[in-house]
Amino acid sequence: MKCLIINGSCHKGNTWRLTELVKEDLLALDATLEFDEIHLKDIDLPYCLGCSLCFRQGHTRCPHNNVVQGIIDKIDECDGLIFAAPTFNMHIPAVAKNLIDHLSFMLHRPRYFDKKALIISTTGAVGAKDATKYVCGTLIGLGFNRCFQLPISAISYNDYQPSEKHIRKCADMAKKFYNALKSEKLHSPSFSAVMTYNLFRGISRHYTPGYQYATYDGTYWDETGLVKTAYSPQVPLPFYKMFYGNLFYWIGKNISKRLVVTYK
Ligand SMILES: Cc1cc2nc3c(=O)[nH]c(=O)nc-3n(C[C@H](O)[C@H](O)[C@H](O)COP(=O)(O)O)c2cc1C
Missing domain, CATH: 3.40.50.360 (Flavodoxin domain)
Incomplete structure (x- = not known):
């Protein structure tokens, strides 16, 4: 190791x-x-x-x-x-x-x-x-x-x-x-880790290629397939945390629709 x-x-x-x-x-x-x-x-x-x-x-x-x-x-x-x-x-x-x-x-x-x-x-x-x-x-x-x-x-x-x-x-x-x-045991992530992960997972949906302010975030979540899951599939995630994560995914997606991060 x-x-x-x-x-x-x-x-x-x-x-x-x-x-x-x-x-x-x-x-x-x-x-x-x-x-x-x-x-x-x-x-x-x-x-x-x-x-x-x-x-x-x-x-x-x-x-x-x-x-x-x-x-x-x-x-x-x-x-x-x-x-x-x-x-x-x-x-x-x-x-x-x-x-x-x-x-x-x-x-x-x-x-x-x-x-x-x-x-x-x-x-x-x-x-x-x-x-x-x-x-x-x-x-x-x-x-x-x-x-x-x-x-x-x-x-x-x-x-x-x-x-x-x-x-x-x-x-x-x-x-x-x-x-x-x-x-080598992987532990279920904390609520705050699940929340952060899913907020960024959701936000990334308005930064994929083709959007006015596309960023590499949009590409990363698709490229890795992580966009499909409420946490990395390597890590055990109980059902209630999956539900909680998907809620924050939805919140992230909706926030980023209204609050676009610009750049020049
Ligand atoms: C720039 C500086 C800032 C410090 N700030 C603090 C502090 O906020 N609180 C505290 O108790 N000690 C503070 N100290 C003391 C150090 O935290 C302490 O001596 C520590 O063990 C230093 O570790 P080091 O020898 O690995 O640098 C400070 C020391 C320096 C040099």
């Missing part, structure tokens, strides 16, 4: 120390686990320009796709993603947000239905829960099936020494994450 670690920081600080602990715990559970790392400070990803070409014409048209594609390929290849980012002003740092900006087109075109994630953040005192919750919400929107969160108060700027309690917390979280990967 492959794990990709994204270091969403410009240095290897407290958060990286904790991430290495989790990595050691995972390797103790299974020495055959393969790890790959992306350190965002090393990859020279320019700021998202906000050109919206990814939304409108597909992510391959992003002016930074020479860098972004490499990251997408690595996420595609992994079974589990570990996203580590410190808490800066109750949020993730700019370097991590910049990556999320470059991937946010996938909220319109979710794809990572068989993947699981673990989000790690350390904070001086407060805000780590907000940071991990934000990343988790985004990844669930991208289709991730499960998302574990490890927010920790380090009470230190650059000299975090994990306490026994934190060491145990890391080991517990590593075990949960590993078991989720090992089982």
Whole structure:
């Protein structure tokens, strides 16, 4: 099994120390686990320009796709993603947000239905829960099936020494994450994941080729066949969530009839 670690920081600080602990715990559970790392400070990803070409014409048209594609390929290849980012002003740092900006087109075109994630953040005192919750919400929107969160108060700027309690917390979280990967079991998505998926599924119907403001969203949902189902068919979906999803599909379709997103 492959794990990709994204270091969403410009240095290897407290958060990286904790991430290495989790990595050691995972390797103790299974020495055959393969790890790959992306350190965002090393990859020279320019700021998202906000050109919206990814939304409108597909992510391959992003002016930074020479860098972004490499990251997408690595996420595609992994079974589990570990996203580590410190808490800066109750949020993730700019370097991590910049990556999320470059991937946010996938909220319109979710794809990572068989993947699981673990989000790690350390904070001086407060805000780590907000940071991990934000990343988790985004990844669930991208289709991730499960998302574990490890927010920790380090009470230190650059000299975090994990306490026994934190060491145990890391080991517990590593075990949960590993078991989720090992089982390969896909869980029924949350109501909010079903709602987001279906709103975009519905909205996409007014952006298919031929519409005045066609976007790649319209093509994607047809091309993948996802337009036909209230969630990815890979993932179990109980009848009541299917009904709920189809309701939001209908709402999305009707909203986009009246609220057309324009571009020039
Ligand atoms: C720019 C900046 C912003 C920060 N914002 C917060 C904050 O909002 N709340 C807090 O409790 N600590 C804050 N801190 C402290 C860090 O969250 C804390 O030291 C964390 O463990 C740093 O992780 P790192 O060493 O991986 O960068 C901030 C530190 C920096 C440098």
